[in-house]
Amino acid sequence: MDKLWEEVFGSGKELNALQMCFRGLLVFIICWLLIRLSGRRSFGLKTPLDNVIVILLGTLLGRGVVGASPFVPIVAVSTFIVLLHRFVGWLMATNPGFSKIMEGEKILLFNKGNFVLKNMKSALVCKEDVLQGLRNAALTEDINKIEKIYIERNGEISPIKKEKT
Numbered sequence: 001m002d003k004l005w006e007e008v009f010g011s012g013k014e015l016n017a018l019q020m021c022f023r024g025l026l027v028f029i030i031c032w033l034l035i036r037l038s039g040r041r042s043f044g045l046k047t048p049l050d051n052v053i054v055i056l057l058g059t060l061l062g063r064g065v066v067g068a069s070p071f072v073p074i075v076a077v078s079t080f081i082v083l084l085h086r087f088v089g090w091l092m093a094t095n096p097g098f099s100k101i102m103e104g105e106k107i108l109l110f111n112k113g114n115f116v117l118k119n120m121k122s123a124l125v126c127k128e129d130v131l132q133g134l135r136n137a138a139l140t141e142d143i144n145k146i147e148k149i150y151i152e153r154n155g156e157i158s159p160i161k162k163e164k165t
Contacts, residue, residue, distance in 0.1 A: 013067045023065045030075055031061055038082045039089065047103050047154045049092070053085045103153045110149035110159075123151045133157020 009026070010019035038053060057078055064074040092099035107123045108116050109130050120126065130149055135141055138159040148160040 009071070010067060015067045020065060020067075023067070023071070027061045027065050030078070031057065034078055034082045037079075038085055049085070049088060049102055053081060056081050106150040106152050106158070108148060109151055109157070110143070110146065112147065113144075125151060130157060134159050 008019065008022050010016065010023070015023070034057060060069075060074055060078050060081070063069040064071050088102065092102055107119050109120050109123065109125065110116065115127060115130065120130070131141070131143070133151075134143065134146065134149065134157065137157055138146065138161065140146075145161055146159045147162045150158045150160075152158050
C-alpha cells in the first residue's frame with residue numbers, strides 16, 4: 001500500500017506533474033470537506049476570523065499539493081484549524097462580549113447630515129471611502145437621502161436611508 005501511495009502521490013519535493021495533479025485532486029476533495037465542516041460563516045461573512053481560516057487553509061493545503069510538508073500532518077492541522085474556527089464561531093454566537101473582543105463593533109461614520117470625523121479617523125477611512133461605500137451599497141451619490149452610515153465589523157460600508165415622510 002505504501003508503494004502504491006508513493007507511486008501515485010509521490011513524496012517530498014520531487015514530484016512529477018501527474019503526482020501533483022493527484023495531490024491537487026485529493027486536496028480539492030479534502031478542502032471541500034473542510035469547508036463543509038467549517039460551516040457557511042467561514043466564507044459568507046468575511047469577518048477577520050473568517051479571513052484567517054481562508055488564509056491558513058490556502059497556505060497549508062497548498063504545501064500539501066507541492067510536497068513542501070508531509071501530507072498527513074498538513075491534513076491534520078487543517079482539520080484542527082477548521083474545528084478551532086467552528087469553536088470560536090460558536091463562542092462568538094453564544095457570547096456577545098467575546099464576539100465584541102474578537103471582531104469589534106460597527107462604527108458610525110455619518111449621522112443626520114454630518115460625517116463623524118472622530119469615528120472615521122479611528123476606522124481609518126476618509127470621506128471618499130464612505131462615499132464609495134454609499135455608491136456601492138445604496139446605488140446613489142446623494143448623501144441627502146441617507147440618515148446614517150456605518151462601517152461594519154467586516155469592513156463593509158452600510159448606509160441607512162432616511163425614512164420617507
